[in-house]
Amino acid sequence: MAIVETEKQGEVAVIRMNNPPVNALSHGLRTGLEKAFNEANADAGVKAIVLTGTGKFFSAGADITEFRAEMKEPYLPQVIDRIEASEKPVIAAVNGTALGGGLEVALGCHYRVAAKDVRQLGLPEIKLGIIPGAGGTQRLPRAIGVEKALELITTGAFIDAAKGAAAGLIDKVADGDVVAEAVAFARAQIGKPPRRIGEKKIDKAAVAAGLFEKARAAIARHPSGPLAPKCAIDAVELTLSLPTAEGTKREREIFREAAASPYARALQYAFFSERQAANLPGIGADTKLREVKTVGILGAGTMGTGITIAFLNGGYPVTIVETTQEALDKGVTRIRDTFSANAKRGRITEAQAADRFAKLTPSLNVEDFGKADLIIEAVFENMALKKEIFAKLDKIAKPGAIIATNTSTLDVDEIAAVTKRPQDVLGLHFFSPANIMRLLEIVRAKKTAGDVMATAMAIAKRIGKVGVQAGVCDGFVGNRMLAAYGGEVQAMNLEGAMPQDIDGALETWGMAMGPLAVSDLAGLDVGYRIRKERKLTGEAAQFARVPDKIVEMGRLGQKTGAGYYKYDANRKRQVDPEIEALIRAEAEALQIRQRSIPAEEIVERSLLRLANEGAKILEEGIALRASDIDTMYLNGYGFPAWRGGPMWQADHMGLKKAAERIKAYEARYGARWKIAPLIEKLAAEGGSFAALDAKKK
Ligand code: CAA
Ligand code: NAI
Numbered sequence: 001m002a003i004v005e006t007e008k009q010g011e012v013a014v015i016r017m018n019n020p021p022v023n024a025l026s027h028g029l030r031t032g033l034e035k036a037f038n039e040a041n042a043d044a045g046v047k048a049i050v051l052t053g054t055g056k057f058f059s060a061g062a063d064i065t066e067f068r069a070e071m072k073e074p075y076l077p078q079v080i081d082r083i084e085a086s087e088k089p090v091i092a093a094v095n096g097t098a099l100g101g102g103l104e105v106a107l108g109c110h111y112r113v114a115a116k117d118v119r120q121l122g123l124p125e126i127k128l129g130i131i132p133g134a135g136g137t138q139r140l141p142r143a144i145g146v147e148k149a150l151e152l153i154t155t156g157a158f159i160d161a162a163k164g165a166a167a168g169l170i171d172k173v174a175d176g177d178v179v180a181e182a183v184a185f186a187r188a189q190i191g192k193p194p195r196r197i198g199e200k201k202i203d204k205a206a207v208a209a210g211l212f213e214k215a216r217a218a219i220a221r222h223p224s225g226p227l228a229p230k231c232a233i234d235a236v237e238l239t240l241s242l243p244t245a246e247g248t249k250r251e252r253e254i255f256r257e258a259a260a261s262p263y264a265r266a267l268q269y270a271f272f273s274e275r276q277a278a279n280l281p282g283i284g285a286d287t288k289l290r291e292v293k294t295v296g297i298l299g300a301g302t303m304g305t306g307i308t309i310a311f312l313n314g315g316y317p318v319t320i321v322e323t324t325q326e327a328l329d330k331g332v333t334r335i336r337d338t339f340s341a342n343a344k345r346g347r348i349t350e351a352q353a354a355d356r357f358a359k360l361t362p363s364l365n366v367e368d369f370g371k372a373d374l375i376i377e378a379v380f381e382n383m384a385l386k387k388e389i390f391a392k393l394d395k396i397a398k399p400g401a402i403i404a405t406n407t408s409t410l411d412v413d414e415i416a417a418v419t420k421r422p423q424d425v426l427g428l429h430f431f432s433p434a435n436i437m438r439l440l441e442i443v444r445a446k447k448t449a450g451d452v453m454a455t456a457m458a459i460a461k462r463i464g465k466v467g468v469q470a471g472v473c474d475g476f477v478g479n480r481m482l483a484a485y486g487g488e489v490q491a492m493n494l495e496g497a498m499p500q501d502i503d504g505a506l507e508t509w510g511m512a513m514g515p516l517a518v519s520d521l522a523g524l525d526v527g528y529r530i531r532k533e534r535k536l537t538g539e540a541a542q543f544a545r546v547p548d549k550i551v552e553m554g555r556l557g558q559k560t561g562a563g564y565y566k567y568d569a570n571r572k573r574q575v576d577p578e579i580e581a582l583i584r585a586e587a588e589a590l591q592i593r594q595r596s597i598p599a600e601e602i603v604e605r606s607l608l609r610l611a612n613e614g615a616k617i618l619e620e621g622i623a624l625r626a627s628d629i630d631t632m633y634l635n636g637y638g639f640p641a642w643r644g645g646p647m648w649q650a651d652h653m654g655l656k657k658a659a660e661r662i663k664a665y666e667a668r669y670g671a672r673w674k675i676a677p678l679i680e681k682l683a684a685e686g687g688s689f690a691a692l693d694a695k696k697k
Helices: 027-042 064-068 076-085 101-108 124-128 134-142 146-155 162-167 178-189 211-217 229-238 244-259 263-278 302-313 325-342 350-358 366-371 381-398 412-417 452-460 478-495 501-509 515-522 522-532 538-552 577-589 599-619 626-636 646-653 655-669 677-686 689-696
Strands: 004-009 012-017 047-053 056-061 090-094 097-099 110-114 173-174 294-300 316-321 360-363 374-377 402-405 425-430 440-445 466-470
Touching: 004 027, 012 027, 012 178, 027 047, 027 076, 027 360, 047 178, 056 599, 064 263, 076 101, 076 244, 090 101, 090 178, 097 101, 110 162, 110 178, 110 294, 124 146, 124 229, 134 146, 134 229, 134 244, 146 162, 146 211, 162 452, 173 178, 211 229, 229 244, 244 316, 263 626, 263 646, 294 302, 294 366, 302 316, 302 325, 302 350, 302 425, 316 325, 316 366, 325 350, 325 360, 350 360, 360 515, 366 381, 374 381, 381 402, 381 412, 402 452, 412 425, 425 452, 425 501, 440 452, 440 626, 452 466, 466 626, 478 515, 478 538, 478 599, 501 515, 501 599, 515 522, 522 538, 538 577, 599 626, 599 646, 599 655, 599 677, 599 689, 626 646, 626 689, 646 655, 646 689, 655 677
Parallel strands: 012 047, 047 090, 056 097, 090 110, 110 173, 294 316, 294 374, 316 360, 374 402, 402 425, 440 466
Antiparallel strands: 004 012, 425 440
């Protein structure tokens, strides 16, 4: 089938877009659409036009890959103007997802009939650091009202067909064949004058006073960064003063300003990086996946319950096993409470909550895993215990079952080696809270089979996680980098940057939460136990002094009302002079002269320690790509997507400069700043992580 095809059904021309996989509005599709509309308008036998897509997509919008080059005519706004200007009634048969430019095309049509199972209608451009650039900010407010449109455009949220109909975006929801119903709708419009959204006047009186001021005040820490949200609000506000044609012209200028920003480039990089992470080299897309219908989870503690909720949400039946009735009951209660809370907040319906909970089988008998296709162990972090468990699971699990450990620090090869089927063993490293955090590190041990990796990747997607491959090493990818960064934070503490200075600098820069505030949230006892087991020496022991003393003071973080900060009843953090005094005393004992560290230095040292460790990880093959590392940081560590990730940041600084700065820190601080050979090499060649990744494709 051609990229655009017209089929005549009597007096109605049905124009079909066919540009797999998502009907992105590439140059080819735009050209095809323009031609098809010109022909249909010129054909005297055609009295009405229906525009539709193929498969699950009406159109997912502009082709994002084209943003990197100069756009070619016909531009999308021209094509949409052409559609809207048709003298014959034009009906969009919204057969599936219509996003961004795709929804803008539908808004250019005179009417919209949507299939009842359409779930994704929206203008998500903000998530890519841009704004709708083909009239969306001008037509959507005219279709559904300024306030509702402003909300959809500044959040990028999707609505479904029913909500679209309630809002006035969809004229008819089709129960049956959407094209047939749109053709019938079109026939009823023949001879009537077209109804163009662009010609509609905005009812200014219906716009709440102060709407735009309020919206501007609410975007201070927007996930898309500082520019696109502001641009989106400015563009929607134009509808109050300009007609559609002029508003759309101005919108295009604002669109260009947002698109040229580093934030937009970072967000688009994040979008493609996340998708690239699912491609595992050497494991073809045609790999036969193992069938996973039932899941067994061992341990109903913090992680076991979170993982169980994630799988129940993904539609899998789960058997959860504990050692005692008490621990089992506690875990099951936590799972039930989470579903009830989600239902109360309107995130799921009561029926969904009941349905999901009904798929849970609690048990005290590990033999019940005999039928499970996937077993995930989430017991205490103890190698002897994990080995004993894996030896047992090896006897219980059916042939071909996938057996995973959620360990965060232990050697997965060593665990796999106690079984007779190491090819079926891997790490599935979830992040806490496991039902919420999107990242899933899929740890490939030496003998893990390709189909096991591919199956794990597919399961990650089904349970709403972003799966990223990691190799076996201490901390895998994410936590190994975090250890380097955490060490630098402690060094800066001792040098005179107080917790609020460090967290403040990084939060102002864009991190969701500074590293010390995160430690307080996670609980300081976790790291304390690991440090005590490791018997640290040298610099590492120095950096442990402040956090160890804080724990020994009984301050375990938010859960005890105090850690690096004090917390009030609402868990709002407050600076604690006692901690400042402790840090000063420890620095004095270590004979470290304190100074005030500028925010820029705090940010630079944090980012470069992350990127330097990331480069070592990349060189060792523990991570497949620099973009995988960034994907982990954006989805598991609160790194702002509009800043791209630590590797992107190093690229953005320029690796030559990054190398110079790292060497300067090495000269000042010694071995912990030893430059990664890969950064040195790429800097000398004028290379970048992005170029290195591109070579691997
Ligand atoms: N342009 C180019 N490629 C796109 C694309 C787009 N708009 N949307 C998706 N793709 C590609 C993906 O990169 C992926 O490619 P690979 O298979 O090679 O990795 C493939 O299509 C399938 O995508 P997903 O894996 O994401 O599929 P999904 O079914 O999970 O999700 C989706 C589908 C909801 C449409 C999701 O891809 C998505 O959110 N896409 C972006 C939508 C968007 O932001 N549209 C606005 C574009 S900007 C715009 O339109 C500006 C304007 O006003 C002119
Ligand atoms: P937890 O202490 O909250 O839960 C462990 C549970 O395992 C307890 O309920 C215990 O009763 C149960 N258990 C112990 N032995 C068992 C056995 N033989 N059979 C069945 N159940 C048994 O611990 P948490 O935090 O859930 O950690 C579990 C694993 O997840 C550890 O390996 C940890 O390193 C890892 N992890 C923890 C993260 C976190 O933030 N807490 C993050 C990522 C991984």
